[in-house]
Amino acid sequence: MAGLTGHPVLEIGDKFEELQNNIFNNNKNKEVIDKAGLVVKGEENSNNNNNNQGGERDMAPPTSNSLHRSGSRPQLDLSKAAIQGNSEERDPTILLPNQSDDISHFALDIGGSLIKLVYFSRHEGQSIDDKRKKTVKEISNGSRRSYPILGGRLHFVKFETSKLNECLDFISSKQLHNGRIDSHYWNSEAPNKENAVIKATGGGAYKFADLFKERLGVSIDKEDEMDCLVAGANFLLKAIRHEAFTHMEGHKEFVQIDHNDLFPYLLVNVGSGVSMIKVDGDGKFQRVSGTNVGGGTYWGLGRLLTKCNSFDELLELSQRGDNRTIDMLVGDIYGGMDYSKIGLSASTIASSFGKAISDKKELEDHRPEDISLSLLRMISYNIGQISYLNALRFGLKRIFFGGFFIRGHAYTMDTISFAVHFWSQGQAQAMFLRHEGFLGALGAFMSYEKLGLDDLMVHQLVERFPMGAPYTGGKIHGPPLGNLNEKISWMEKFVLKGTEITAPVPMAPPGTTGLGGFEVPSSKGGTLRSDASALNVGVLHLVPTLEVFPLLANPKMYEPNTIDLSDHCELEYWFTVLSEHLPDLVDKAVASEGGTDDAKRRGDAFARAFSAHLARLMEEPAAYGKLGLANLLELREECLREFQFLDAYRSIKQRENEVSLAVLPDLLMELDRMDEEARLLTLIEGVLAANIFDWGSRACVDLYHKGTIIDIYRMSRNKMQRPWRVDDFDLFRERMLGSEGKKPRPHKRALLFVDNSGADVVLGMLPLARELLRRGTEVVLVANSLPALNDVTAMELPDIVAEAAKHCDILRRAAEAGGLLVDAMTNTLDGSKENCSSVPLMVVENGCGSPCIDLRQVSSELASAAKHADLLAMVKNQRLAEKLIKGEIYDCVCRYEPAS
Template sequence: MAANNNSDPILDEGGGGGVKHEAAGEAGEGKGGGGGAAAAAATQAPAAMLPRSGSRPQLDLSGAAIHGNLEDRNPTILLPNQSDDISHLALDIGGSLIKLVYFSRHAEHSSEDKRKLSTKRRLGMLNGGRRSYPVLGGRLHFVKFETGKLSECLDFISSKQLHRGGVDSPSWRSGAQPDNIVIKATGGGAFKYADLFKERLGVSLEKEDEMDCLVAGANFLLKSIRHEAFTHMDGQKEYVQIDQNDLFPFLLVNVGSGVSIIKVDGHGKFQRVSGTNVGGGTYWGLGRLMTKCKSFDELLELSQRGDNSTIDMLVGDIYGGLDYSKIGLSASTIASSFGKTISDDKELSDYRPEDISLSLLRMISYNIGQISYLNALRYGLKRIFFGGFFIRGHAYTMDTISFAVNFWSKGEAKAMFLRHEGFLGALGAFMSYEKHGLDDLRIHHLVERFPMGAPYISWMEKFVQKGTQITAPVPVGFPVTTGMGGFERPTAKGDILRSDASAALNVGVLHLVPTLDVFPLLEDPKMYEPNTIDLDLNEYKYWFKVLSDHLSDLVDKAVASEGGTDDAKRRGDAFAHAFSAHLARLMEEPAAYGKFGLANLLELREECLREFQFVDAYVSIKQRENEASLAVLPDLLMELDSMNEEARLLALIEGVLAANIFDWGSRACIDDFDMFKKRMLADKKGQPYKRALLFVDNSGADVVLGMIPLARELLRNGTEVVLVANSLPALNDVTANELPGIVAEAAKHCGILRKAAEAGGLIFDAMAGIQDDLKDEPVSVPLMVVENGCGSPCIDFRQVSSELAAAAKDADLLILEGMGRSLHTNLNARFKCDTLKLAMVKNQRLAEKLFNGNIYDCICKFEPVHLT
């Protein structure tokens, strides 16, 4: 059988640039193959009815579309942009910046099709009411404006109608004037600008206490976002796993215009213990006066090229170049910030703005770090979280603060930073809306995405023009410490700081998905790590190249999948720019989006396609593959049925692996087949598996000639089979929407499949033209299809669909198939039931790295729970 017949167009080198049509035809010569490639009847739904996930959020398709079976009498019409009329917006109006957090919600797409309902009934999921989730599903967006440009902020709110619940809220569409809209607001501006909001937008600001909000926001982030907090030392960012049971007490330092220092003891339990008026406003204000910079970012950017030793008086300046080691001060330690400017008879204009900016930045950051440490010491606290927009994700600022904390506490206290640094107050204000129920959110309900702002077409054009600007490398300071208390000057990688437009690439949109669950069969969810290999810079470089090389091919496919129209081409262009921008961003800072693994990277690409409204780039390729494979299925089934049980099991597993290990000269790097066979055959007299979850991968030969025949064998043994497929398209992976159609087609050739599919609610009506193969033994166990909650070629078992979680409850066998789900992710994952991981390693580099093996080596890893 051809090695690449279940080729994954991106994950494998072997597969090349696309799904090989011929592969299914070639399958006949192999061990587990059938013959011929005559076209079978189309099995797939037209593109219009494709992905609809109940679990993961959907793209913002702008137009209405029919959902469900087109043949249905009353198909549901989706209004994808529709949202509810709840309060959507909260504000934090500070001395320097206005922060907005707003929520957009997608309507619950009512009618689920018959199949899904029947699956849910079978899985016991229909007993509760419709609103079984305490939290609303939707997205949280984060935006900021300068307080000095308040009217821009008002225009933004007004253009998006955020104060009325969003452009698509019913009240807005019906033109109803909301009479008494109340918006939660915190920060001084909630008092100062209340009248202006009333006047301009007709809304009342409901004031929430600033400190309450800061604490609520920080607690929420630390509780609910997996990679929120990180340390930053010597240019290295490291995410910190927060132990929920050991979070309090901590010190929260919010560095805004001024600095508030708060001791936090629990939810709503805190005390503002100190503060300092030397803060972000000081840096920006003094800096502006002294350097004539026009923006904060310009000032920060200058500092990256500065040398503070021309301005600061160093210990060495005082000690004739020597360290004062007796008290622990190196010659390069700043003895007195700006101290050098006293002795010179120089004017301000004689100093380089770069040097001034750096001196100021160091003075203020160091001072904040030191005061924070003293307060931590005062209350015996070990952890200090720093927020506020003064931090601005700037490496040098964070390093300086960390250095001060580390130096003065002799390593006892730890400075940590928050990805949503400046949004603590606004988030806290947002959380004070009770009806959002955000308190009930758990970590697995949140998915962070990094959209570029599509699908606003006019904006997209701008994006294409600006693409190069955004993708330009952005410098970050990588300061080097010099022993006792000193820093060398930062070495900048370039000369501009990430612009505010692309600063959106730091904080994504938070998707609240209450239907996601932790997979209940994970042995230890706390220890679970989906990604097999850490994406370090080297790995990034490799994947950057793979993904970049493949980009134009993907764009071609995507554009073709949308009919190749001008609009599709434009979107294709925009997608390419957007995805390249993401890659460039991650290359310069792999941890920019939180702790990012290969699974996240691959999902990012799929999400990016969706953002630019490419519903399913591989739709026609998948269709063609399925047809070709279905045409050879009857022959394969016949061949399989002529074998004895043992030979058949081997042929089935090889069929899934899509390789004849011997003919290909490849070996099995992990080969537990005999163990699996023993469990399946020898132990069979005892007890067959009760329920198997089969995680399927690619369309075409992979699913039709690999997984479906394997499913059939399990059914024949009396095992219930649940086929688990993607909720949303990803590459050529088969989706949960497509799979029932494929199974129904396959069932035309096989009584076992047909009976099981009927029992599982996959087939309702007696099908015309069915070939009733009476040789098949009768089975009554059902065959079901459930969605996995993902739109990625990989799977993260911490966040799966509630359907899958329900199906897992009675499962005693998992079969994970394909590189994405059983190699790139989950190779080392342990489950509470027997697990079979099947994959062919279609990537030389990975084969070497993981197994010291070769491309086309195979993995058949069986992990029984009771090794007896």
């Protein structure tokens, strides 16, 4: 644990324009690191970074709870109700007002080789926790906005076109054609199957239309393939973080493309055949070229020549191939010499398969590995070269390659990139898309009118990687996992095959040649994962209620990941931390569900699933998009939820809250005895002290045995000797209490971002909130929407506040004014309370269910609250303190940035 530190930090600022902090809400590896709060100032980084992982696949909806449980970005409908101004309305989002019978939840792209299916599942209905309704109403006031987009999830699946039946079975089994998913109707009226129309593109939309009518009773609405490709590509490039990346010499780099600087570009879709499209805008494009030498050529010729049974097998063969045995090199022609005058090295391929003519070898005499590699290089170079020529023709600098020929295969991408780079002398750049083969299907999906999908923005989409999605068994897809039980069974089988799926495919570097004077692409082809697991495509969650935090000074530069795990040392470190912590977490999770056999089985499946993710990411850190520590921690929470551990720390949190609440009255008395200045300082120290002690961690539990919570709290508070590492207390005090000649200037509204349950919130944050309230500042407590380790959630806060309010008039009046004490209000309503002049104490959820907050995607509730806020205090923690604030463990940061 050397070098690993935690720092309590209190950041208080009223200079919102300058807020571009990374908020590391709390990374919690309880047994491993000392936990404390801190703030980390944003590292300026032009690459946005957020890949959200984990998540669910369509499973039976979890148990009743007013919070939606499916994602770290819970799709709470809070804002909707408020926005619609009618809390009675359960599901005010009217997506397709005039349609009831011709809606489908999926679209198809039926190509020459593969069928791509994109389907939508809707979020189940959500309601607002009663106690918070008033807050939500109050806060959202004036921020009316209607959301035309329905929240839900987009799933991506593919099948071989030759196995159309599998696809039809899949559609039937999921009841996609009946307009329902997971028993949730798209809208209230049961759809009329007879009139069902589904959008489809690709040649198969024409070829198989009758079959769809016959088998599923649905009509196909044909969408133009090129229209769809372009619509899909534009959508992905605008709306998905880390969609595009470059791949050169084995190095993958995500590229964030500025929306305003996207066009024009060349789109090269490498399917069975290749289409090249110059794209100038949404719906503005021209198919400028194509080639019949494409994916079908590689797979078709390859199959004939190698007798391979699957595309992947062929691709895998290539990784062990040496194409020099079959390609004719410049050196073969020039007696081992370069043809330097025209820039061709001896190792350049002069003629693909050229040696097959001169050699007296038959097909059987050639290694299938060599044939496959030679073929792959031939086709990839050719595509790269023709693409470059077309980019040159129209002066295009960027070429995006899509289509399933790419298949996320490092060597293929390197080869294409090499060709583009070489021929354009670095002027043009090849880029690839994570949803490579799904462009057409997505485009077809988006062509459903009134879906509002094209209005979706980056911050409303969250991608997750549930076990079912990337790891679904089978060749191309597995049997659809109908419910959690099937998923667990699948995980149990998975572990048997686990090594096969997670271990790299051994391969020798192909010592092969380059072309046109450039040397061999150095990427060795890397690991070719089984097709299912190599789908670097998760489930896309559409969450229309998410917003960019309005006080972010520069959302483009904001980077929520303070720790970038593309640094291998970091990754390894965290991998170890998380792996070591896993058994304990599983114990807690299982205990939280009553320790039943079912819970144990789920716990086991969770451990397997999370380990598989970790193994996958160790092997390929960018597998799910750019990876940061925040993503990894979120993945763990998601994975817990996937196996229906809704709140692993439930009882621990309860105990901590109880213990802390029991000593709160003493603490409040102590505070009230102090003079103003001493009290303010003590409060700040208290916030820092309470955040240091993390009652979920073993170290703290030990401590807790050694003394009472209040003793420990006081002790650590006393250790907070000023000056702190960052110490703006005097400035803050001046604003709060005034100084000679200067009056105190109370803030209008404060947002307090709360972190842990127990001492942290009860002894640290609530007393601070109370002081602010006392001074006439409205306080909004901002908490997680869903449980994540021992974080306190927005749902839990009203009860905690109610309990605290029993001992404190200020809190009670404020909580009543904020509508948190619903019962108290109705019980003691005497008219005067209703109009009580007390400033309100409110609670909002932050829209997140992860230990780390990403201010680019917060609940609309929080966004609204922030618009009227005047002071912002955040309590967070960080780990590598010396890295981030160049400090030591338990250093305190109290940063106050007054408005200029």
